[in-house]
Amino acid sequence: MAALGEHTGHSTDGACPESVEGLIRVLDAHDERGDRFRYPTEKGGGAYLSTVADLEDLYRAHELITGFCDAVYTQLEVERDLLDGFNATAG
Secondary structure (H helix, E strand, C coil): CHHHHHHHCCCCCCCCCHHHHHHHHHHHHHCCCCCCCCCCCCCCCCCCCCCCCCHHHHHHHHHHHHHHHHHHHHHHHHHHHHHHHHHHHHC
């Protein structure tokens, strides 16, 4: 979708608003490598060290990040459809 960004004047360089970066830091603080909540043991088979996780905060951060990503995706779809319509009438 990089070409879409070039045509619409919007950046698609992967930059996140500061608020989303903060939410990602919340998730990262609990699971830096993204494997603690996916696998029962560490890669070498050892148990994960104990952690205190506020599941409500983690859920809320995940929900907000997912909503942000969905909004970005929807916006890109709308812009793609507009660009496709423009190209169809110009061609």
